[in-house]
Amino acid sequence: xxxxxxxxxxxxxxxxxxxxxxxxxxxxxxxxxxxxxxxxxxxxxxxxxxxxxxxxxxxxxxxxxxxxxxxxxxxxxxxxxxxxxxxxxxxxxxxxxxxxxxxxxxxxxxxxxxxxxxxxxxxxxxxxxxxxxxxxxxxxxxxxxxxxxxxxxxxxxxxxxxxxxxxxxxxxxxxxxxxxxxxxxxxxxxxxxxxxxxxxxxxxxxxxxxxxxxxxxxxxxxxxxxxxxxxxxxxxxxxxxxxxxxxxxxxxxxxxxxxxxxxxxxxxxxxxxxxxxxxxxxxxxxxxxxxxxxxxxxxxxxxxxxxxxxxxxxxxxxxxxxxxxxx
Numbered sequence: 001x002x003x004x005x006x007x008x009x010x011x012x013x014x015x016x017x018x019x020x021x022x023x024x025x026x027x028x029x030x031x032x033x034x035x036x037x038x039x040x041x042x043x044x045x046x047x048x049x050x051x052x053x054x055x056x057x058x059x060x061x062x063x064x065x066x067x068x069x070x071x072x073x074x075x076x077x078x079x080x081x082x083x084x085x086x087x088x089x090x091x092x093x094x095x096x097x098x099x100x101x102x103x104x105x106x107x108x109x110x111x112x113x114x115x116x117x118x119x120x121x122x123x124x125x126x127x128x129x130x131x132x133x134x135x136x137x138x139x140x141x142x143x144x145x146x147x148x149x150x151x152x153x154x155x156x157x158x159x160x161x162x163x164x165x166x167x168x169x170x171x172x173x174x175x176x177x178x179x180x181x182x183x184x185x186x187x188x189x190x191x192x193x194x195x196x197x198x199x200x201x202x203x204x205x206x207x208x209x210x211x212x213x214x215x216x217x218x219x220x221x222x223x224x225x226x227x228x229x230x231x232x233x234x235x236x237x238x239x240x241x242x243x244x245x246x247x248x249x250x251x252x253x254x255x256x257x258x259x260x261x262x263x264x265x266x267x268x269x270x271x272x273x274x275x276x277x278x279x280x281x282x283x284x285x286x287x288x289x290x291x292x293x294x295x296x297x298x299x300x301x302x303x304x305x306x307x308x309x310x311x312x313x314x315x316x317x318x319x320x321x322x323x324x325x326x327x
Contacts, residue, residue: 001069001165003027004090006083008042010128010260011100012074013136015144015175017044020053022173027057027065029086034060036133045131046138048174067092070166071114073099076264077106077275083113091117096162098146100124102194102260103275104187104283107149118159120166121183122146123190127257140255144170147180188232189239192247194276196224198261199308202271202315209256212248222248223304230300231284261312271316277309 002025005016012028020026020042030037042053059065062085071090075082080101087097087110096118097110107121127140146166148159163179170177180186200211200221211217225244232239264271281302288299 001025001162001169002066002092004065004068004071005029005074006071006086006090007074007076007079008033008134009074009130010136011124011126012072013042013130013134014044014046014126014128014138014142015074015100015124015170016072017042017051017053017056017136018173018175019169020056021051022169024169024173025057027059027068029062029065029090030058030060030134033133034058040134043135044138045136047140048138048142062086062089065090067095069095070162071095071097073097073101073110075101076260076270077101077103077109077272078270080106080109083109087114087117094158094162096120096159098122098166099149100144100146101275102190102198102272104191104279106275106279111149118156118162119149120146120159120163121149121187123186125190125193127254129258129260129263139257143176143178145178145180145186147183147186149183182237184235184237185232185239188228188235188237188280189243191232191276191280192225192228192239192243193251194259195228195280195305195308196221197251198259198272198276199224199305199312201259201262202265203308203311205262207256207258207262208251208254212252218248220304221251224302224308227300227302227305228280231280231302231305234287234299235283265315271312273309273312273316277305277312281306281309 005012005028008028016026037058042056044051068090069092091114098120099107099110100122107119110119123145125141125143128138131137167179225247261271291299
C-alpha cells in the first residue's frame with residue numbers, strides 16, 4: 001500500500017520513518033523542514049535504534065503527491081481545519097484515513113473532509129519529540145492502538161480489510177501496533193495520561209519527573225486520572241480500574257519527559273486544549289444532562305479536569321513569545 005504522512009513530527013516522522021525504513025511506499029508532506037530533509041534525510045534517534053531515511057519521498061504541496069491508500073493524519077488537532085483542503089487531494093479511490101491524534105472524537109474532522117472514505121483512529125503511547133528540522137528523538141515506549149471509528153458506516157468491510165493490512169505493515173516494520181475493537185476505550189485510556197500530565201506540565205511548568213516527585217502534584221495527577229476513569233464510565237466506556245495505578249506507575253518509571261502540550265506552550269504554538277479537554281468534558285456534560293432527564297444518577301462530573309481546562313484556556317488565549325524556536 002502507498003502511505004501519505006500529514007504531520008511529519010514526533011508521531012508522523014517516527015512511524016512514517018519506520019515504514020519507509022522497512023521498504024514501504026511512504027510519502028511525506030513537509031513545509032519548513034523540506035530543504036533540510038532533502039539534503040540530509042529524515043533522522044530518527046530512537047531508544048529502539050537510530051536510523052536515517054536518506055532519500056524519502058517528500059513534497060511541499062499536497063497537489064504534487066500521488067493518490068494514497070492510507071493517509072496517516074499526525075497533525076496537531078489545532079490544524080484540523082486544513083484537512084478539508086488536503087485529504088481530497090491525497091486519498092485514493094479506496095483509500096482510508098488513520099488519525100493518530102490526541103483527544104476524543106478527533107476523527108470527525110477526517111470524516112467531514114473525506115466523505116465516503118473509511119476512517120480509523122489510533123492512540124500513540126510513546127515519548128517522542130521533534131528536536132529539529134527533520135530530526136525526531138524517540139525516548140520511550142512506542143505502541144499504537146488503533147481501530148474502526150464508526151461501526152456500521154459505509155465501506156466498513158473495506159476499511160477493516162485496510163486496517164488489517166496497516167497492522168501487518170506496521171508490525172513488519174518493527175512498530176508495536178495493536179488492533180482494538182473498542183476505539184472509544186483506547187481514546188479514554190489515553191486521556192487518563194494526557195489530561196493530567198499534559199495539562200499539569202503547562203500550569204506547573206514541570207516535566208513528568210518533577211510532577212511525580214512532588215507529593216502535591218502527584219496527588220493532583222492521580223485525582224484527575226480517577227476523574228477521567230469515572231468520566232469514561234459515565235459515557236458507557238469500560239476500562240479496567242487497574243489502569244489508574246498502571247498510569248501512575250508508567251509515568252513514574254518513564255524517562256523524564258516534556259509533554260507535547262508543554263512544548264507547544266513553550267514554543268508559542270496553540271495547544272490542543274479543546275481536543276484533549278473540551279471534547280471529553282462536553283461528552284460527560286451531555287451524558288449528565290441526558291440522565292438527569294431520566295432520573296439516573298450515574299454520571300460523574302470531572303471538577304478538577306474542568307478547572308485545569310479553564311486554566312489552559314486562559315493561558316492559550318494570552319499572547320506569548322517563543323522561548324525556544326528550534327522546533
